[in-house]
Amino acid sequence: MSVTVHIPTPLRPYVGGSDTVLVGEGTVGEILDRLAAEHRNLRPHLFQDNGRLRGFVTVFVNSRNIRELDQEATVAAAGDEISIVPSIAGGATAAATALPQLSHQEILRYSRHLILPQVGPEGQRRLKAARVVLIGAGGLGSPAALYLAAAGVGTIGLVDFDTVDETNLQRQIVHSTSGVGTSKLASAEGRLKDLNPHVTIETFDARLTSENALEVLREYDVVVDGTDNFPTRYLVNDACVLLDTPYVYGSIYRFEGQVSVFAAQNGPCYRCLFREPPPPGLVPSCAEGGVLGVLPGIIGSMQALETIKIILGRESTLVGRLILFDALSFTLRELKLRKDPECPVCGKDPSIRELIDYEAFCGVGAEPVYQGPEISAKQLAQEIRENPDILVIDVREPHEWEICRLERATLIPLSELPDRLNQLDGHKEIVTHCHHGVRSMFALQLLNAAGFAKVRSLRGGIDAWSSEVDPSVPRY
């Protein structure tokens, strides 16, 4: 006895018109491979070029989907019946939409694009038809928005809720000194419209959340994430997978940057690479860790480049490739990424089918990490006056100490703290401080764990001290 394979109507012409074929025993993968070897024209309809079954080919052994069994390794024995069942998918994309025409003014403006064979009039019309949304009008979003607007991307959405701050201007080049204090959306919109009046800017004055993400992002063809924080990154990734929209990823830290394209068709997603975020606080944000201003310029421009290539339908995008850029040594490394079939969001049997609470998922505000007694800058100023014994420990890095310091503080960088605990007097009141109050909370926990009981962390760090107590301490 052998295994019976039921052939669906659309594939019957390739097996001589019959609705069933008898084959020898084996795994489903082996059997279908043998079938495709015997009927060569069948192969492209069952298998991708890389030899894997096409996503829309579903196989049942007897009455069970092999997805619930051992996938392609499921064994079919004599007497078993294999059914190839179509799963039917499709849908409209930007490519199917009629492309808009270019005005004479636009033809002039984009002439350097139009004479490139890889762009040309059709590519420029694709750019005009395209809708791209940028999450965050900050360090990465600034250059990305400027280049996308200059390139003639027809509609650019901006999501941000922040106001322009003096410290932003070192890298967030879409904003200007005159815009300090105004909303980032208004500031960016003004600059982009001035740069290219042919482009439509759509603004969303909100933080991207699980509640609004699908609604906002569904309207766009490509999503560019410039927020560079873990909850938003996982939120954008999952939303893009659910919406089938490519996600142009960028991140920066001090002198290093990363770029890739996730959630594209057949490509991996961010979760294929990092299933879970690192513990909160382990990776400092730019505010805590610092960043060379030109670095987001480079990474954000690379994000704009990839976005444009996706819109043009170019093949060699960063789908399945993660670029690591080290600005100090000027080295580029490339990691090949693979789609993880077990990925909880883009895998074959996803466990995440709707957006979740990403703040909780990334442990933001989670109990053990951020909790501990705090002291305000004003209160600390008073206690310092009243208690000459109070011990103030600055856990920042020596170069930050160079910028500014509290008169009474002792510098013990966070990384050295575990080795220097014996220098501390456990009977004294201790206050830890850093730049904004994140690292000092870690230091507090370290001290608590080592048996120091009377420890508090300066809320808002030396930044709060500068704004609330002593304006002569420079802010950075």
Next chain:
Amino acid sequence: MIIDRTVLDEIRRAVETQYPNEGCGLLVGEVGGGVRVAHQLAMTNRRIGDGAKAKRYWIAPEDFRAASHAVAAAGLEIVGVYHSHPDAPACPSSYDREHAWPWYRYLIVSVADGTASDVRAWQLRDDRSGFIEHAVRIEN
């Protein structure tokens, strides 16, 4: 491809009610001489996430399997698939091509502002390089 006017009207109404999402279903008929669509089966768009449904459709294999058993029991055949392109022309997208099955007729209904307009029929080329268009003949 021949289609009964009443069936086409049903399809138009079915995809209009799904607007702005994509609606989808199966074309059922007889094969012999040519393809004639005598019935339609509206299917659930199983695409996850509300937003995705505006741009994509997906008929789950389990749903397809159940429908094909019912169709076979009636002595008929699934001859193709229909779906709508909300506010987009009735031409196959590259996504349609990548996911298409050979032989099936793909009927695409353009739905502009909630009203079904253009209807066109397509069949995947054998080498998957693109689609050939079939004339749609409507009979009473």
